[in-house]
Amino acid sequence: MATNATAGGTVMPPASADTATVILKVENLTKRFGPTVALRDASIEIRAGEIHALVGENGSGKSTLVKILSGVHTPNEGSITIDGKVHSRLPSPRASQAAGIFTVFQEVLSAPNRSVLENLWLGVDGVLRSRISHNEKVTRARAILQELLETPPSLDTLVEDLSLSDRQVCSIARAMLRNPRILILDEATSALDFDSRTRLFDVVRRLRSTGVGIILITHRMDEIEEIGDQITVLRSGATVGTVSGHAWTTKQLVEMMTGGEHLTQPTARAESRVRPVDAPVLLRTEELVLSPGKAPVSIAIRAGELIGLAGLEGQGQDTFLKALAGLHPAPGRVLRVHDDAETPITSHDQAHAQRIAYVPRERRGESLYEWMSILDNFVAPTIAKDAVRGFIRPERTSKRFAKYIDLLHIKLGRSSDAIATLSGGNQQKVIIARWLATEPRVLLLNDPTRGIDINAKRDLYRLLAQLTSEGLAVVMLSTEVDEHIELMDRVLVFSEHACSNELDRSSLTRESLVASFFGKEATDVSTH
Numbered sequence: 001m002a003t004n005a006t007a008g009g010t011v012m013p014p015a016s017a018d019t020a021t022v023i024l025k026v027e028n029l030t031k032r033f034g035p036t037v038a039l040r041d042a043s044i045e046i047r048a049g050e051i052h053a054l055v056g057e058n059g060s061g062k063s064t065l066v067k068i069l070s071g072v073h074t075p076n077e078g079s080i081t082i083d084g085k086v087h088s089r090l091p092s093p094r095a096s097q098a099a100g101i102f103t104v105f106q107e108v109l110s111a112p113n114r115s116v117l118e119n120l121w122l123g124v125d126g127v128l129r130s131r132i133s134h135n136e137k138v139t140r141a142r143a144i145l146q147e148l149l150e151t152p153p154s155l156d157t158l159v160e161d162l163s164l165s166d167r168q169v170c171s172i173a174r175a176m177l178r179n180p181r182i183l184i185l186d187e188a189t190s191a192l193d194f195d196s197r198t199r200l201f202d203v204v205r206r207l208r209s210t211g212v213g214i215i216l217i218t219h220r221m222d223e224i225e226e227i228g229d230q231i232t233v234l235r236s237g238a239t240v241g242t243v244s245g246h247a248w249t250t251k252q253l254v255e256m257m258t259g260g261e262h263l264t265q266p267t268a269r270a271e272s273r274v275r276p277v278d279a280p281v282l283l284r285t286e287e288l289v290l291s292p293g294k295a296p297v298s299i300a301i302r303a304g305e306l307i308g309l310a311g312l313e314g315q316g317q318d319t320f321l322k323a324l325a326g327l328h329p330a331p332g333r334v335l336r337v338h339d340d341a342e343t344p345i346t347s348h349d350q351a352h353a354q355r356i357a358y359v360p361r362e363r364r365g366e367s368l369y370e371w372m373s374i375l376d377n378f379v380a381p382t383i384a385k386d387a388v389r390g391f392i393r394p395e396r397t398s399k400r401f402a403k404y405i406d407l408l409h410i411k412l413g414r415s416s417d418a419i420a421t422l423s424g425g426n427q428q429k430v431i432i433a434r435w436l437a438t439e440p441r442v443l444l445l446n447d448p449t450r451g452i453d454i455n456a457k458r459d460l461y462r463l464l465a466q467l468t469s470e471g472l473a474v475v476m477l478s479t480e481v482d483e484h485i486e487l488m489d490r491v492l493v494f495s496e497h498a499c500s501n502e503l504d505r506s507s508l509t510r511e512s513l514v515a516s517f518f519g520k521e522a523t524d525v526s527t528h
């Protein structure tokens with residue numbers, strides 16, 4: 001196992017200085033999907049009472065490893081030792097759960113038309129040894145949701161009526177109710193809003209103190225910094241090394257992830273962009289009311305601007321973005337400005353015709369055609385561009401797609417493969433490519449870097465900076481504070497379904513932004 005050395009052969013500190021019991025030992029796993037080698041040589045050791053971050057570029061094999069541990073995939077080679085018992089495989093999710101492993105997956109998995117309570121306990125009777133009474137189920141469900149959410153939903157609420165973040169919290173609560181020995185969070189934090197993530201980390205720390213081993217898969221360096229005790233890096237399906245949570249730098253991790261110094265520089269802001277205050281207005285809102293009785297929002301979006309939408313979850317930023325996309329008509333007006341003419345946007349088709357593109361937040365359901373190929377997913381809204389005298393010319397589509405494979409570093413086998421064979425981050429890149437290919441004048445992005453690795457994120461930032469310098473206007477909802485700081489010309493902060501604050505580049509700091517979420521001055525609140 002390569003736990004003590006980086007790719008360059010540098011000796012790293014030991015994986016863990018303490019002597020806590022190793023509860024999970026994964027050795028030399030391999031996994032092939034036809035010609036694709038998803039894992040070549042993956043090894044990791046998890047100790048009791050440890051939060052172990054598993055990191056790597058999109059497509060490096062993290063989810064495959066997790067799916068093997070969850071009994072979803074069978075490895076070709078290697079072994080898994082849980083509490084001293086060696087398994088060559090975990091034959092089913094049930095076997096994995098019986099061994100104490102519970103996983104919260106990247107894409108929120110739930111039964112949408114069932115209640116919160118039903119979702120929390122779904123399938124439990126076959127997993128836990130003793131049956132749990134209805135009253136106990138209610139009491140325990142309430143307790144965990146109260147710990148995880150400031151305002152927990154009623155247990156009768158249908159899951160489909162919850163926000164994406166709250167649905168993800170339910171998946172997390174579901175795993176916690178199973179009393180895991182090993183809890184795996186596979187990018188489970190990426191759909192969470194700021195407040196829910198803070199609460200989740202408190203709960204995770206509590207679990208750690210009770211001896212649970214936690215595997216945290218994340219692309220966010222701030223999360224690793226905040227709670228990672230150990231960090232294992234995967235590259236191209238193999239473990240590169242493990243470093244201690246107290247002794248790493250972003251540069252070092254990126255070197256381990258990429259095998260070189262490939263960290264793209266934070267370009268967008270570093271190029272000292274000047275906010276284009278005199279550029280033509282492309283889109284504006286006039287007295288747009290996001291919720292009855294709330295203050296209307298009137299703003300102008302200019303060519304070349306990068307505007308962030310921020311705030312705690314459910315404060316109106318999502319409604320605002322969707323209103324701009326014609327998806328959520330609200331009282332007031334959204335106007336597309338072109339030369340001297342103004343066209344009211346009242347439907348999504350109309351927004352599309354006016355070259356306003358919208359990238360939804362949730363891949364599943366909202367934007368991914370899971371049964372279709374990678375190329376078909378890319379080309380859906382722009383296929384007409386590839387028609388010559390009424391016939392589609394596939395080579396034209398492939399050529400257009402090739403440009404985005406290159407720009408966004410999309411990792412794929414053949415573009416005719418099913419989109420489901422791509423890693424989550426690469427699926428997201430295909431969706432972004434799809435909308436960029438419409439050559440929009442206004443690009444509306446709903447938390448687009450969810451699940452995208454650090455280098456790909458930086459590539460996207462650079463691309464957005466380049467496109468805005470060519471006159472595109474970008475409005476981007478992001479749940480990642482650092483993204484606003486790094487990228488935006490200005491950030492609109494939403495609170496109680498109104499735009500409560502606007503922070504210009506010059507006043508944008510982590511502290512000022514987080515403080516404004518809570519309607520406070522920067523000095524009143526800590527960012528952690």
Ligand SMILES: Nc1ncnc2c1ncn2[C@@H]1O[C@H](COP(=O)(O)OP(=O)(O)OP(=O)(O)O)[C@@H](O)[C@H]1O
Nearest residue numbers: 033038058059060061062063064421422423424425
């Ligand atoms: N069911 C499958 N069929 C074919 N190939 C697959 C399948 N699942 C994963 N792969 C391939 O295995 C490789 C590893 O994918 P995996 O999802 O494990 O990466 P990851 O590190 O979790 O990426 P991300 O950060 O984007 O989620 C990728 O090349 C992916 O395309």
